[in-house]
Amino acid sequence: MTAGDERRRAVGARITRLRDQRGMSLSALAREARIGKGSLSELEAGQRNPTLDTLYAVAGPLGVPLTALLGEDTGTEGTSPHLAARLLHVEHHPDGSTTEVFWLHFTPGGVRESPAHGPGVVEHILVVSGHLVAGRTGEERSAGPGETLEWISDVPHTYRSGDDALAVLTIRSPAAPA
Structure with missing residues (x-):
């Protein structure tokens, strides 16, 4: 296997x-x-x-x-068209919430449409290089190197890059329902 x-x-x-x-x-x-x-x-x-x-x-x-x-193994990778994500870290907090940290590589020209996550999930993205347009669908904003974007991702949201872009994404999820 x-x-x-x-x-x-x-x-x-x-x-x-x-x-x-x-x-x-x-x-x-x-x-x-x-x-x-x-x-x-x-x-x-x-x-x-x-x-x-x-x-x-x-x-x-x-x-x-x-x-x-x-899974929570550092280095675990996932891909979709125009986006590769590598897990850097997962932190489980005493209150039951979770923070996931991903390294993202966007290739030019694609739009990644993400479905809504659970209630109270917050995404925070730091653009390392290139430029991104991201956020809740219809409310996207642009960011360049050293700039950040943040939104509550309980509705569909998108990421778009016109050039190669690298970013760090943190996703903070509240405690899972019992």
């Missing part, structure tokens, strides 16, 4: 465990995540390589941060 196979199976097992803990059927999660039931079944079985977009779509209805699905 390759490392990729192991990763897919681990992600699938996490999705299944969290779905079961919440008493959600496969159909209900697929519907709320707006992905096909067959696709979700293949993800849970470890037969499909999940994209960041799919993982975010599933994490939202489950009320968990992305790393609850991806």
Whole structure:
């Protein structure tokens, strides 16, 4: 078994465990995540390589941060068109909240549309190089090197870059529902 196979199976097992803990059927999660039931079944079985977009779509209805699905190993990577993300750190706070820190590389010309995350989730992005336009859909702002953007990400939001851009993203999620 390759490392990729192991990763897919681990992600699938996490999705299944969290779905079961919440008493959600496969159909209900697929519907709320707006992905096909067959696709979700293949993800849970470890037969499909999940994209960041799919993982975010599933994490939202489950009320968990992305790393609850991806795993918390430093260096874990996820990709979607025009974006590569590498996990740098996960911090679990005494109040039950979680902070995830990612290194992002945006390639030119793409728009990454992110679905809504859970209530109270806050994203903060520091642009290291290049330029980004990001934020809640319809409220995006631009930032260049050394500048930051922050928004509550409980609604769809986007990231867009006209050039190669590097950034550090922190996502602070409140305690997961019981």
